[in-house]
Amino acid sequence: MVVPMPPFDFGDPKAAERDFPDIQSPPCRTCDVVREIAFCADLGGDDFRRLASVRCHAQLPAGFTIFREGDAAEHVYSVSRGAMKLYKLMSDGRRQIIGFLFAGDMFGLAFDSGYAYTAETVIPTQVCRFGYRKLDMLMDELPQLERRIFAKAVRDLAAAQEQMLLLGRKTAKEKVATFLLTLSQRAQQRGLPASPVGLPMSRADIADYLGLTIETVSRTFTQLRRDGAIELPATGHVALLDVVMLEALAEGADCH
Amino acid sequence: MVVPMPPFDFGDPKAAERDFPDIQSPPCRTCDVVREIAFCADLGGDDFRRLASVRCHAQLPAGFTIFREGDAAEHVYSVSRGAMKLYKLMSDGRRQIIGFLFAGDMFGLAFDSGYAYTAETVIPTQVCRFGYRKLDMLMDELPQLERRIFAKAVRDLAAAQEQMLLLGRKTAKEKVATFLLTLSQRAQQRGLPASPVGLPMSRADIADYLGLTIETVSRTFTQLRRDGAIELPATGHVALLDVVMLEALAEGADCH
DNA sequence: CGTATAGTTGATTAGTATCAACGCTAGTGG
DNA sequence: CCACTAGCGTTGATACTAATCAACTATACG
Numbered sequence: 001m002v003v004p005m006p007p008f009d010f011g012d013p014k015a016a017e018r019d020f021p022d023i024q025s026p027p028c029r030t031c032d033v034v035r036e037i038a039f040c041a042d043l044g045g046d047d048f049r050r051l052a053s054v055r056c057h058a059q060l061p062a063g064f065t066i067f068r069e070g071d072a073a074e075h076v077y078s079v080s081r082g083a084m085k086l087y088k089l090m091s092d093g094r095r096q097i098i099g100f101l102f103a104g105d106m107f108g109l110a111f112d113s114g115y116a117y118t119a120e121t122v123i124p125t126q127v128c129r130f131g132y133r134k135l136d137m138l139m140d141e142l143p144q145l146e147r148r149i150f151a152k153a154v155r156d157l158a159a160a161q162e163q164m165l166l167l168g169r170k171t172a173k174e175k176v177a178t179f180l181l182t183l184s185q186r187a188q189q190r191g192l193p194a195s196p197v198g199l200p201m202s203r204a205d206i207a208d209y210l211g212l213t214i215e216t217v218s219r220t221f222t223q224l225r226r227d228g229a230i231e232l233p234a235t236g237h238v239a240l241l242d243v244v245m246l247e248a249l250a251e252g253a254d255c256h
Numbered sequence: 257m258v259v260p261m262p263p264f265d266f267g268d269p270k271a272a273e274r275d276f277p278d279i280q281s282p283p284c285r286t287c288d289v290v291r292e293i294a295f296c297a298d299l300g301g302d303d304f305r306r307l308a309s310v311r312c313h314a315q316l317p318a319g320f321t322i323f324r325e326g327d328a329a330e331h332v333y334s335v336s337r338g339a340m341k342l343y344k345l346m347s348d349g350r351r352q353i354i355g356f357l358f359a360g361d362m363f364g365l366a367f368d369s370g371y372a373y374t375a376e377t378v379i380p381t382q383v384c385r386f387g388y389r390k391l392d393m394l395m396d397e398l399p400q401l402e403r404r405i406f407a408k409a410v411r412d413l414a415a416a417q418e419q420m421l422l423l424g425r426k427t428a429k430e431k432v433a434t435f436l437l438t439l440s441q442r443a444q445q446r447g448l449p450a451s452p453v454g455l456p457m458s459r460a461d462i463a464d465y466l467g468l469t470i471e472t473v474s475r476t477f478t479q480l481r482r483d484g485a486i487e488l489p490a491t492g493h494v495a496l497l498d499v500v501m502l503e504a505l506a507e508g509a510d511c512h
Numbered sequence: 513c514g515t516a517t518a519g520t521t522g523a524t525t526a527g528t529a530t531c532a533a534c535g536c537t538a539g540t541g542g
Numbered sequence: 543c544c545a546c547t548a549g550c551g552t553t554g555a556t557a558c559t560a561a562t563c564a565a566c567t568a569t570a571c572g
Contacts, residue, residue, distance in 0.1 A: 094425045095425070096424045098420055111411060112411070143399065150402065157416060163420055164416060169346060171527080172528070208425075212529090215529075217551095235551085251346060252348050471521085471561075475560095477519095491518085518569070519566105520566080525560105538549090542546095
């Protein structure tokens with residue numbers, strides 16, 4: 001079901017970052033499932049096969065950097081399984097996570113210059129990779145595909161703008177509530193339950209996504225737990241007990 | 257040179273907001289200039305004429321709302337002259353400005369649902385409007401055009417991500433320095449001088465763009481003026497005296 | 513010229529960051 | 543299988559940036 005582990009040394013993270021394991025493999029079932037939500041959706045069987053011909057897969061360990069901000073953009077990626085984070089760094093190490101990605105999400109679009117962000121796995125993750133040139137040629141042939149990716153870029157833009165509102169104008173509590181609701185909605189879209197939601201990323205990742213510190217994120221979680229809005233059954237999981245309250249909190253109806 | 261004033265009441269802002277003045281007018285010179293940087297660029301003379309056939313122009317007063325967040329997306333717009341702001345509102349009135357637009361900038365792209373933001377003029381502004389359906393059909397015929405708009409969306413996305421870094425991780429001084437540098441660069445791209453830059457938007461607009469308050473923006477301006485980094489020769493204008501210092505400040509080298 | 517609005521400056525407060533310590537969990541090796 | 547250890551997460555005390563509240567000044571407009 002999952003592509004065999006690529007031949008790099010898991011014990012040495014530096015070695016793991018050297019190369020993207022370039023495995024040419026037959027279409028896998030996971031990717032067929034993902035197809036419905038991924039950017040290959042809506043393509044006829046024949047078109048899909050042509051698209052599939054220019055891709056390759058890889059199973060990557062947690063903490064694996066696929067590309068860095070500024071790298072020449074040579075591939076577009078799609079997550080088949082697992083979770084990724086995209087981030088930007090400042091010279092002094094401050095980090096802003098631009099987004100989290102799950103199965104079906106695409107990343108790596110960059111037109112003129114290089115990639116605008118670094119892409120790193122959060123947990124062991126399987127991705128499909130598409131060569132840029134081949135994809136470009138394919139887009140000329142399949143206008144359906146281009147339109148599909150175009151629409152995806154516009155949706156990403158809308159999401160980024162929503163996040164700008166969050167970062168610029170929301171309080172810590174509102175930020176965390178919004179984050180949890182969004183995670184839940186996205187889980188639903190992937191056919192997963194809305195309530196015990198996987199929370200694969202660390203507190204540091206959440207903090208850097210919401211423009212907060214680890215401590216504030218932690219404190220806010222406890223506060224929401226005390227309010228009865230959420231529960232933290234196990235590490236890496238949240239249960240949304242009171243979605244209505246969370247929605248109120250997300251928009252500023254702060255019941256202190 | 258500029259299209260005649262549309263027939264709505266400038267004295268009554270409510271009335272002004274009712275309708276987009278639907279003026280069918282011959283291609284104007286301003287728009288031809290803008291063409292080089294706007295999304296119609298790179299089209300052959302014939303293709304450009306076809307694109308021109310589906311557009312209409314309007315000259316709008318300051319503070320004019322072209323569309324609101326959530327409105328059904330029926331048109332795409334391009335600024336010919338003037339300045340616009342795009343923003344999102346929260347239920348309690350908190351506002352986040354998503355971006356400022358100047359001559360050559362496009363806005364109004366929205367795929368599935370309605371517009372993701374409200375679009376309002378900052379000063380008297382001239383815009384071109386393109387019907388969505390017609391543009392859609394035209395994109396099918398002119399892949400060049402679709403690719404062009406696609407690229408624009410990807411660049412907008414990168415800009416939004418850069419702004420996420422600013423909003424989430426930069427200090428007030430870093431935010432303002434970054435803002436001024438970006439304004440200056442964009443002015444240059446439009447063929448204007450880099451240094452005395454027009455600052456058509458209010459302090460409130462700048463504050464809502466940078467995730468600050470009016471007072472903090474004002475204080476930071478004075479601070480930068482005292483540092484010798486900028487000068488405020490007249491209302492609505494900034495001179496960037498020390499770009500190197502501003503660049504250092506923008507990235508966090510805070511010379512207090 | 514007078515008034516309304518936008519912008520500046522000052523005093524105080526509040527929210528989040530920072531610094532610091534502690535507890536828990538997961539992974540490791542005996 | 544269990545003890546050990548490192549890293550992650552939580553909690554507390556304090557500091558600091560930017561928000562808020564308030565007054566004043568400058569600018570634009572009628």
